[in-house]
Amino acid sequence: MAKDELKSGYKLIGTRPNRPDGLDKVTGRARYGADFSLPGMLHAAVVRSPHAHARIKNIDVSKALALDGVKAVVTRADLPTGLSGEDLNLQDNTLAGDRVLYDGHAVAAVAATSALLAKDAARLIAVEYEILPHVTDVDAAMAPGAPVIREGVADYSVPEGMHPNVARYMAFGHGDLEAGLAAADIVREHTYKTEATHQGYIEPHACVGQMGEDGRGEMWVCTQGHWYIRRMCAAVLGIEAANLRVTPSEIGGGFGGKTTIFIEPLALALSKKAGGRPVKLVMTRSEVLRATGPTASASMDVKLGMKRDGTITAGQVFFRMQGGAFVGMSPIGEALPCAFACYDIPALKHEAVEVIANRPKAAAYRAPGSPMAAFAVESLVDEMCRELGLDPIEVRLKNGAKNGSRSSYGPDYTVIGLQETLEAAKAHPNYKVPLGPNQGRGVASGFWFNHGGETSVSLAVGEDGTATVSIGTPDIGGSRASIGLMVAEFLGIPYENVRVSVVETGALGVNEPTHGSRATFASGKAAVEAARQAVAEMCRRAAADWGIDPDAVEWKDGAAHPAGPNAGKFPPMSIGEIGAKMGSTGGPISGHHEVTAEGVGASFGTHVVDVEVDPETGRTTVLRYLVVQDAGTAIHPAYVEGQYQGGAVQGIGWALNEEYVYGADGRLQNPVFLDYRVPVASDLPMIDTVIVEVPNPGHPYGVRGVGETGITPPLPAIAAAVAGATGARIRSLPLSPPKVLAAIKAAKG
Amino acid sequence: MRYHKPTSFTDASAIAAAAPGTLRFLAGGTDVLVQMRAGMVQPDDLIDLKHIPDVGEIRQTADGGWRIGIAVPGVVLGAHEGLKRDWPGVVEGMNLVGSTQVQGRATLAGNLCNGSPAADSVPGMIAAGARVEVTGPKGSREIAVEQIPAGPGKTNLTKGELISAILLPPRGKNGGDAYLRFIPRTEMDIAVVGCAVNLRLDVDKIIEARVALGAVAPTVILSEAAARAIIGTTLDASALQALTSAAEAGAKPISDKRGTAEFRTEVVGVLARRAAKIAYDRAKGQGK
């Protein structure tokens, strides 16, 4: 289907109506995690380890329990034993066992009649530690002599002779690497490092949990996925999933970090111990930074062969990533396939190891693994373009993945839009602005697979012909508006007549979280299928009324019509008329669809950034920033632009200033936003966006999913721009002023 | 915790003198309330100074100087035309503090008495030759701003003493001042380095100067060597070079999460140069 044809057919898709949650959010009525309160509710606080690595010798809770108003204390001894695999990981992270594994690791929790009292009580819990040696850097953690953080973490995949902190190894590739390298005019090889960064969502984790002595519970929580909360809490606490009902709140950002549990089982366990009184637990910002999911830190070797004309002949990577003290948390399995996903290269070799270190358990963060991989590969591509005097967009056009080309990780691409993003970037005015002194331009492309996943959606027609849609994917980036638009488009009714709600775990089949850029794609696809069912039913009702065959009825503009002259002459029957009499024509009309959604379409993007670097202080100012990305179809373009801008801004923060600063004692030095430096609004220019639309054939309206790709190109694009501005290539992030100034001085010699 | 709201400095001083445990004054509260919430300090007595008459006033004194009340927030300083005309460097230092919200509360006195080596208004006040009026059990006295800080989180005020006014000298003719700080972002950051320069010209020649260096030692440094480097010059290239070297030599920084000692030393010279140029232009009537 040609894109324009497809587009021009739409009445609502591609428009920008007001967001359905807008009024509540700007008036403060929207209910976030910490806004839930119940009668008799207690407040909880968590005792956290001040050490990076220590053995817990004793926990004395007697003083806390003696405090008037304290109702319950939980430690690991209150949780069931015998868990394994990721369930055990989750439990180990919820409350430390015999050892604390990072600064901020939870050791105990206490519930009291007020939040202040709970904090006081937490201070009275005396934990005796025996400090153990620690390691936080990814390379140091696998160097000979590094302290062994946990015994026996290595699985079958780890080659002999590696440090015991190495937990996993993976490798794949294709083609003849040596021949590819031999065919190149230049072969270059460098090591790149990225620091761990936090998702930085503005809303700290918060929940209210209630559980009776009978093990039946309820939870209200700020999360990206309430079925995950249910499954994980059930596993950690040893209860049945059906006995925990979880209702999600509005969510103030997650970016992957709210697809898992941290405090939720504690609220439930405390509630149970306190005789079933509900328990509210809200993290502070420092707790969020010390103990919730950052992304992995990475150290990456890249080798590339290139001909003088820019043809890339071969590529090789070896990535080392740490995702905290828990196995399976570093995104090596995503980083490797993303590394060369933008390219069609005849010979590739990928290898990676996961290492554990005394840092918090990593969680997903927007395109997990892809930004680091892009920093390594795209930086080296840029270095070689500069060395050979080649235009970075031309080189990407030449080597870039196309429709039908085989992806670097195996499957063939079907319909993708990388080339279109490159062409659009090349044609954009930003690419032609002349640069002044101390200014530089960087270009990079990025990729994310996108995800389908388990999805269950219900739709019901109202008595007045409106429609309600119940979805199970919390709305973080505007999915209620987009799903509403698609359903309204399909039903042929006004957008305002569709209300989309995120419903609790009892109301639908299991839904995966809003992750993998899947909500608009998967819940949207299921919602359209549910609408299709409802339409079929409405056509049957009209057919019955008219006394004709249901096949002779067609649906358009919100009404059933006789299909063609042979069907008979009846005036159209609108959704309102059908809804009004549904009680007497066969009962409620609804649609339901559940699926593990397939047909997902990858999203590619290309970014162009101009920076100016103060040569005397090393400080980088972003002058202009362009995001070009393939959305498939932009259902609600304002939200799509918002995703592009948000991804770029998080990437800019990662590139320039965000980092975890550990002291020699392994404690996090900067667990506040004052010193964990995310970009503030005044740091940034308006982020320019271009939406490329190459519809995804796997979705009824061509949606791809746009949430994650945008964070991938900024890291290498900014590093390339800084190199252009200063002549100094910096291969480790962040590009903080001291590092840039030192590099400028070193480059001058 | 006991919360007090005295209506005179004498009463405030008496309460403070009698306070048995941890004591804090409450001006804007943008340090003290944050510290309390973070559990860094749990005062036994908290003395709110905002109920004392005139603490929100800015007055020009008979000699042409300025008397600034200890509860005047940054936003009011920034809107005061007379003060901005006379001491733009002092005002811009205070206006760098925090955000719009913080500006609505934060004060010069609080910034000074919180004792941070990186406090943004302090280098400007020291360079300007500002003094403070201190009220204590034995009455009140005036001392130079640079006498107040004693080290991170510490002041030289003795038990029962508090600041009852900030005093800026008369600007006089052909003077200019400026403050610059270095932060990696554009706001909501703590100065990695700060520098204030105040000078007076005779035609093109600098005849008086004071240079204060922030965040490069436990307290703000008033660098006489840096001042000497530019006095008697027209701030030509060699004067700027001498100023840079003197500022670098005067800095005694540490390395921490906000920057390395090496970086701070280098940047303090850069800022000294840049602030001196702005102050010079302002003295010539060319500055903003």
Ligand SMILES: Cc1cc2nc3c(=O)[nH]c(=O)nc-3n(C[C@H](O)[C@H](O)[C@H](O)COP(=O)(O)OP(=O)(O)OC[C@H]3O[C@@H](n4cnc5c(N)ncnc54)[C@H](O)[C@@H]3O)c2cc1C
């Ligand atoms: C978000 C945020 C950003 C910030 N950004 C900056 C920044 O960029 N630069 C910067 O320098 N600071 C910054 N600060 C710190 C703070 O805002 C400033 O130090 C401010 O000037 C403190 O003034 P205050 O009136 O709020 O002091 P308060 O918090 O009321 O008091 C601070 C201290 O001074 C003492 N004190 C107050 N008044 C007197 C008095 N009259 N006599 C004796 N002692 C007194 C108190 O006992 C207390 O110890 C920031 C703070 C926040 C919360």
